Amino acid sequence: MKLIKNGICAVDGFEAVGKHIGIKKVKKDFAVIYSDRLCSAAGVFTSNKVKGAPVVLTQKYLKDGKAQAIVINSGISNVATGKKGYEDAVKMSKLGGVELDVDNENVLVASTGLIGAYLPMDKIEWGIKGVKDELVGDGSDASEAILTTDKVVKEIAVDFGGFKVGGIAKGSGMIHPNMATMLGFITTDAKISAGNLKKMLKRAVDKSFNMVSVDMQTSTSDMVLIMANGNAGEVSEGKFQDVLDFVCLDLAKKIAKDGEGATKLIEVNVKGGPSTQDAKKIAKSIVSSDLFKCAVYGNDPNWGRIMCAIGNSKAEFSEEKIDIYFNGVKIVNGGVGVDFKKEKVINSLKKGEVKVIIDLNEGRFEATAYGCDMSEEYVKINADYHS
Amino acid sequence: MKLIKNGICAVDGFEAVGKHIGIKKVKKDFAVIYSDRLCSAAGVFTSNKVKGAPVVLTQKYLKDGKAQAIVINSGISNVATGKKGYEDAVKMSKLGGVELDVDNENVLVASTGLIGAYLPMDKIEWGIKGVKDELVGDGSDASEAILTTDKVVKEIAVDFGGFKVGGIAKGSGMIHPNMATMLGFITTDAKISAGNLKKMLKRAVDKSFNMVSVDMQTSTSDMVLIMANGNAGEVSEGKFQDVLDFVCLDLAKKIAKDGEGATKLIEVNVKGGPSTQDAKKIAKSIVSSDLFKCAVYGNDPNWGRIMCAIGNSKAEFSEEKIDIYFNGVKIVNGGVGVDFKKEKVINSLKKGEVKVIIDLNEGRFEATAYGCDMSEEYVKINADYHS
Numbered sequence: 001m002k003l004i005k006n007g008i009c010a011v012d013g014f015e016a017v018g019k020h021i022g023i024k025k026v027k028k029d030f031a032v033i034y035s036d037r038l039c040s041a042a043g044v045f046t047s048n049k050v051k052g053a054p055v056v057l058t059q060k061y062l063k064d065g066k067a068q069a070i071v072i073n074s075g076i077s078n079v080a081t082g083k084k085g086y087e088d089a090v091k092m093s094k095l096g097g098v099e100l101d102v103d104n105e106n107v108l109v110a111s112t113g114l115i116g117a118y119l120p121m122d123k124i125e126w127g128i129k130g131v132k133d134e135l136v137g138d139g140s141d142a143s144e145a146i147l148t149t150d151k152v153v154k155e156i157a158v159d160f161g162g163f164k165v166g167g168i169a170k171g172s173g174m175i176h177p178n179m180a181t182m183l184g185f186i187t188t189d190a191k192i193s194a195g196n197l198k199k200m201l202k203r204a205v206d207k208s209f210n211m212v213s214v215d216m217q218t219s220t221s222d223m224v225l226i227m228a229n230g231n232a233g234e235v236s237e238g239k240f241q242d243v244l245d246f247v248c249l250d251l252a253k254k255i256a257k258d259g260e261g262a263t264k265l266i267e268v269n270v271k272g273g274p275s276t277q278d279a280k281k282i283a284k285s286i287v288s289s290d291l292f293k294c295a296v297y298g299n300d301p302n303w304g305r306i307m308c309a310i311g312n313s314k315a316e317f318s319e320e321k322i323d324i325y326f327n328g329v330k331i332v333n334g335g336v337g338v339d340f341k342k343e344k345v346i347n348s349l350k351k352g353e354v355k356v357i358i359d360l361n362e363g364r365f366e367a368t369a370y371g372c373d374m375s376e377e378y379v380k381i382n383a384d385y386h387s
Numbered sequence: 388m389k390l391i392k393n394g395i396c397a398v399d400g401f402e403a404v405g406k407h408i409g410i411k412k413v414k415k416d417f418a419v420i421y422s423d424r425l426c427s428a429a430g431v432f433t434s435n436k437v438k439g440a441p442v443v444l445t446q447k448y449l450k451d452g453k454a455q456a457i458v459i460n461s462g463i464s465n466v467a468t469g470k471k472g473y474e475d476a477v478k479m480s481k482l483g484g485v486e487l488d489v490d491n492e493n494v495l496v497a498s499t500g501l502i503g504a505y506l507p508m509d510k511i512e513w514g515i516k517g518v519k520d521e522l523v524g525d526g527s528d529a530s531e532a533i534l535t536t537d538k539v540v541k542e543i544a545v546d547f548g549g550f551k552v553g554g555i556a557k558g559s560g561m562i563h564p565n566m567a568t569m570l571g572f573i574t575t576d577a578k579i580s581a582g583n584l585k586k587m588l589k590r591a592v593d594k595s596f597n598m599v600s601v602d603m604q605t606s607t608s609d610m611v612l613i614m615a616n617g618n619a620g621e622v623s624e625g626k627f628q629d630v631l632d633f634v635c636l637d638l639a640k641k642i643a644k645d646g647e648g649a650t651k652l653i654e655v656n657v658k659g660g661p662s663t664q665d666a667k668k669i670a671k672s673i674v675s676s677d678l679f680k681c682a683v684y685g686n687d688p689n690w691g692r693i694m695c696a697i698g699n700s701k702a703e704f705s706e707e708k709i710d711i712y713f714n715g716v717k718i719v720n721g722g723v724g725v726d727f728k729k730e731k732v733i734n735s736l737k738k739g740e741v742k743v744i745i746d747l748n749e750g751r752f753e754a755t756a757y758g759c760d761m762s763e764e765y766v767k768i769n770a771d772y773h774s
Contacts, residue, residue, distance in 0.1 A: 049697075082721070082723040115695060116690060116694070290765075290769070291769055297766065298769070307503070313436075317436075320469065332467075334469070336503075375770075379761055
């Protein structure tokens with residue numbers, strides 16, 4: 001397995017463009033991902049009961065398991081916009097269909113940004129005109145155009161030998177398990193049926209994007225879409241799942257690391273669980289704890305806040321069996337603190353590495369969640385960002 | 388109903404003391420509440436599965452519905468301290484029993500502060516010696532001695548005519564529905580059986596302390612205790628419940644307002660709900676949203692973040708029926724934003740008043756939750772507070 005360049009466009013047959021059309025003041029805010037042929041396609045969507053119009057429409061369009069293009073804007077999410085918002089989403093796909101010469105039901109749409117505002121359809125109409133000639137085989141502009149408060153572009157591409165998988169994602173705030181304020185777009189040339197694609201994407205997302213939390217807020221716009229153009233022919237399902245898992249996990253970690261105001265990536269591995277579900281609940285509860293996140297920001301291996309988060313997780317465990325390791329150093333044994341080299345742990349935290357292992361010593365199941373610390377900058381970003 | 392002075396000691400027959408015994412560096416850290424006769428007593432405790440030793444012991448002691456004194460320390464919570472921690476809690480009650488000449492099973496204990504450290508029993512032994520002579524009829528030292536990161540003392544006392552109710556509380560961080568990092572102590576001279584007391588306390592706590600959130604973290608040490616010495620004879624249950632509700636709600640709001648780093652008290656009233664449970668879920672989800680709390684800190688009536696929190700609440704509602712009011716101004720109608728005088732709302736937010744009304748327009752049930760905004764100071768306090 002080899003890492004290669006160009007994200008989603010690393011896969012032959014896919015092109016993309018990212019540009020500024022005036023939804024945001026200066027930054028790129030509009031992207032199109034295009035396949036030269038009809039693809040098997042699948043998606044995983046937000047669990048928030050309030051869903052953006054683009055989420056509703058794209059879910060509908062994906063019922064046939066087919067897609068050829070995705071039109072995306074950032075700056076406004078087209079959420080809580082009623083009937084007009086839905087019509088705008090339909091229009092966005094139709095405009096894409098005309099320009100790209102694709103049946104509009106195969107043009108998926110995604111939007112991210114402010115909730116409650118209507119899309120500036122005049123700007124989108126103007127921006128999409130002639131977009132087919134602007135498509136290039138380098139995904140970097142598209143990966144930039146989908147960002148909101150993100151500081152860095154998130155992309156990856158993998159050449160497995162027989163087939164390739166490329167992906168880009170955005171997400172920085174309003175991020176919590178069950179699909180974050182995040183968009184993810186994945187391309188591959190592997191030949192896979194839409195049904196299998198959906199099943200495998202769900203599996204990969206459950207272990208990656210759904211294990212990331214920045215701030216407990218599951219957004220109204222989340223989606224991860226995958227398009228497979230079949231160019232590389234049939235592939236081993238097992239191998240494809242491995243590569244897809246790898247790509248999703250890489251993008252998910254990049255999102256956690258770029259969490260609003262984050263200075264550190266936090267990885268919490270819960271093992272010895274009585275079930276995977278219990279291990280997941282505990283891992284998520286810890287990476288979601290503001291108090292624990294603040295302690296990590298302050299370079300403090302505060303295991304009391306971890307015990308508090310474990311107790312709040314509603315998972316099964318026995319307090320007196322819990323062992324906790326902080327960057328490889330055992331600091332809790334059987335539910336009670338032990339003497340440890342605190343200075344050593346603090347210094348490792350200062351390097352920005354935070355790996356916490358919780359051993360429940362109950363069973364053989366485990367789970368890992370990813371998050372980031374909480375700094376004053378998180379508050380500043382979200383207090384200054386005005387609706 | 389008349390507000391009176393002296394908190395828990397406003398009720399005849401109760402005395403208290405608060406002092407510094409060296410658990411904290413400088414601030415008062417030890418308190419005793421004493422009744423001159425055996426009381427009916429009841430408590431409500433944390434739902435966190437990890438419970439502090441004092442919680443476990445006090446729950447056990449309260450099985451007979453009787454108590455005469457409470458010994459409290461702040462600075463160390465005696466949580467995650469195993470067998471020794473439990474023995475320390477028992478010893479604390481025994482020392483109290485000897486000094487106050489009370490059967491030790493009628494001496495309840497409560498601790499708040501750092502998790503994972505053992506109580507300095509030598510200091511407690513030294514501090515409790517001769518404490519009976521230090522008791523006074525003014526509760527202010529005790530209400531100060533139970534604080535941790537709190538900025539202000541929280542106390543109230545009410546004279547209803549026939550009977551009195553007094554209360555003190557602490558709580559500032561690690562605060563979330565289902566009992567916050569909070570301790571509450573309530574006294575009354577009304578004559579009420581322990582069974583009724585428990586039922587009525589639960590009812591009052593559900594509408595007050597359990598509707599407060601500072602940071603989604605349900606602490607391991609929470610408890611609210613009530614002691615009724617019966618001095619004033621039988622009282623009307625309905626009237627007593629009203630007064631108890633009033634006292635609990637007053638203390639709960641004081642806790643929300645003194646949330647770590649808080650600059651504003653937030654009140655979210657959800658009405659028109661299909662059930663009380665749905666209204667509660669939505670109200671709590673909104674006051675618990677970091678993103679919404681940051682927006683309030685930034686004086687932004689960001690209703691998009693409210694819609695996001697409503698969608699995440701797992702409650703029943705119809706998006707297209709939701710109306711939202713911000714400090715009396717309607718800003719969402721039928722799930723969609725309306726034009727409103729934004730400047731006027733922003734100015735009202737700047738005054739520190741935040742009342743949000745959500746009308747679900749579904750049924751006739753309602754609920755109100757209380758919280759505070761989130762400032763850089765919250766992060767600072769919790770990053771600087773070292774274990």
